[in-house]
Amino acid sequence: xxxxxxxxxxxxxxxxxxxxxxxQVDSQVTMMFWxxxxxxxxxxxxxxxxxxxxxxxxxxxxxxxxPISRPNLTFSTLTVSNMSPEDSSIYLCSVEDGSxxxxxxxxxxxxxxxxx
Amino acid sequence: AQKITQTQPGxxxxxxxxxxxxxxxxxxxQSYGLFWYKQPSSGEMIFLIYQGSYDEQNATExxxxxxxxxxxxxxxxxISASQLGDSAMYFCAMRESSNAGGTSYGKLTFGQGTILTxxx
Numbered sequence: 001x002x003x004x005x006x007x008x009x010x011x012x013x014x015x016x017x018x019x020x021x022x023x024q025v026d027s028q029v030t031m032m033f034w035x036x037x038x039x040x041x042x043x044x045x046x047x048x049x050x051x052x053x054x055x056x057x058x059x060x061x062x063x064x065x066x067p068i069s070r071p072n073l074t075f076s077t078l079t080v081s082n083m084s085p086e087d088s089s090i091y092l093c094s095v096e097d098g099s100x101x102x103x104x105x106x107x108x109x110x111x112x113x114x115x116x
Numbered sequence: 117a118q119k120i121t122q123t124q125p126g127x128x129x130x131x132x133x134x135x136x137x138x139x140x141x142x143x144x145x146q147s148y149g150l151f152w153y154k155q156p157s158s159g160e161m162i163f164l165i166y167q168g169s170y171d172e173q174n175a176t177e178x179x180x181x182x183x184x185x186x187x188x189x190x191x192x193x194x195i196s197a198s199q200l201g202d203s204a205m206y207f208c209a210m211r212e213s214s215n216a217g218g219t220s221y222g223k224l225t226f227g228q229g230t231i232l233t234x235x236x
Contacts, residue, residue: 043161096222104166106163
């Protein structure tokens with residue numbers, strides 16, 4: 001199974017600032033996904049990041065607020081820009097099984113963000 | 117309409133007993149996948165089990181099994197011989213094959229989750 005790491009694991013930020021979250025996978029994967037989990041809520045997909053193309057954003061999420069990079073097949077970043085307390089969430093990256101099986105999707109350990 | 121519905125906000129089970137967590141789904145796709153994840157208080161999402169819509173047999177992974185009833189559009193998770201470490205939030209999720217509405221293939225749609233508490 002794919003092993004996914006995220007940095008930072010948690011952070012406390014001031015409103016108006018930006019935070020970049022890194023996601024590293026130990027194998028090459030075509031699609032990487034960024035999810036948000038607000039306190040007490042379920043997970044919601046922010047965007048899909050494919051290497052070599054623009055990220056695809058879900059309804060309600062825009063590139064100016066959540067710019068994403070995908071420079072290669074093992075790495076992606078998500079930036080939370082101009083943060084407000086409403087951005088306090090767990091941010092998780094996810095990949096389909098790197099071996100090509102689409103029967104599994106794995107998640108990174110998440111980044112807990114608190115915006116004051 | 118909700119695509120994934122988990123009607124049990126919380127469930128309690130005695131250690132060593134079995135428990136069923138309910139999940140119903142709504143899709144017009146013929147090909148789709150259903151997932152269950154465990155989220156302990158640490159926040160990580162742990163993949164438990166997968167069921168494909170064309171799989172004729174119910175999926176099993178150790179103490180986890182998925183009771184898949186396609187006609188009823190339900191995909192309940194059964195945990196046998198519950199352990200204290202099973203106490204966590206459990207999410208059901210669906211991946212559809214179509215790309216309707218511009219959303220991404222591979223996107224998982226999650227239910228609201230069920231908090232499972234295992235009592236000693």
